[in-house]
Amino acid sequence: MSFRSDNKAYETWLATQCDVVKKDIIYKHKRMRKDPFIFLRATYFRWARKIGDWCPELMDAPQLLSIGDLHLENFGTWRDADGRLVWGVNDFDEAAVMPYVLDLVRLATSIHLASNPAVDPRLAVNAVLRGYREGLDDPQPALLFEGKSWLRRLAEPEGDKLKAFWEEVADYPKYAPPPAIAKALIASMPDGTDGKTLRLCRLLRKGGGSLGRPRYAAVGQWHGGHVLREAKALVPSAWSWANGAAEPEKSNFLTLANGRHRAPDPFLRVDHKFVFRRVAADAKKIELGADAGKKLQLKLVRAMGSDVASIHAAGSVPVKQLKADLAKRPRRWLNAAAEVAADKVKRDYREWRS
Structure with a gap:
């Protein structure tokens, strides 16, 4: 099936799951023309439908509850119950049970598709895998005032960024x-939030793959400063849609977000088929921007691999079994799969632009 056919079928299905914001869908279609990296972010449904055909050698890997829509910009910051600043994967909209290696391959594919890379994508992918192995050995959250203090420069906006x-x-x-x-x-x-300043809002043009889903916010004043809460519609994972699986009665979002090797966000909850969270200048998704590749460092992608491992290590498959599966895979398997997937994504991207 062509990409355009899948896109139409998915959007038809999405409209049965939530009140689709048509203006955001139009905006999403325009963004999908910009470059292959943005196209990848916006089209997880196609990945879920085709990755088994593109890379069949991956499908025999142990299956566990996985992130699904993982890429370079699916990382952010939040404050845990003790107020500590934490960094890691912060979006689990597409969580579903699948071969665990698909998370690694999608992250690696996003590295290969990032424009103007500052480092060789093959070296960056190797760093992801190295970080993943380290994370399996010692799964733990990334605390920005302790073990991962070097990440604070990404998480603590200053000056113009705060104002913006x-x-x-x-x-x-x-x-x-x-x-x-x-x-x-x-x-x-x-x-104690000031009721006179409290306003409810609609957020437009927010997100990548989630564009088109309703998103709202509450903004107010509290003890001399702003407070912001966000609500985003949560629909079943596109993995279920793409693979004909039964849609789960309960979302998997919080299962991964609150895993035993994480420092969970106490403000994060799911209610009325919406995800509610606290948002602030230092508690949000970290967007690398149009030149994502220029901001890549081996140290950063290694930390990404480690965080993914901390999520997988809390799953239903013993860490010992994950390590055994990694050990039997051929040398360069991750780069090889990412290169194939990146080529297929580029083909879909060219079809969309044409």
Whole structure:
């Protein structure tokens, strides 16, 4: 089936799962024309449908609850229950049971598709795998004032970036979300939030693969500063859609987000088929931007691999079994699979642009 056919079928299905924001779908279609990296981010449904055909040698790997839509920009920061600043994977919209290696291959593919890479993509992918092995040996969260302090430069915006963040928030258009979502957003604000300044908003043009899903926010003043809460529609994983699997009765989002080797975000919850979270200048997804490749460092992608391992290590497959599967895979297997997948994604991208 052509990419365009799959895209149409997926969007038809999506409209049965949530109140699709048509303007965001149009915007998403335009963004998908920009470059293969953005195209990859926006089209997890196609990956889920085709990766087994593109790389059949991956499908015999042990299956566990995996991230699914993993890529270079699926990492961010949050504050844990003790107020510590934490970095790691922060979006589990597409979590589903699948061969664990698919998370590694999708991350590696995004590295191969990043424009203007500062390092050889093959070396970066090797660093991901090295970090993954280290993470299996010692799974733990990445705390930015302890073991991973060097990551703080990505997580702590200064000067113009801080100003730009709150200026963007100030421009959020007022909107009345569905009553249940509005009530939940207001309830998620801290006690004592100034009711006179509290406003409910609609967020447009936010996200990559999630563009088109309703997204709302509550913004207010509390003890001399801004507070922000966000709600994003949560639909079943595209993996279930693509593979004809039964849709789970309960989302897998929180299962991965609150895994035993993580320092969970206490503000993160799922209610009314929406994900609610606290957002702040230092608690958000880290976007590497149009020149993502230029910002890549071996140390950074190695940390990404380690964080993925900390998620997998809490799963249903023993770490010993994951290590045994890695050991039997041929040399360069991850780069080889990523190169094949990247070539297929580029082919779909060319079809879309044509």
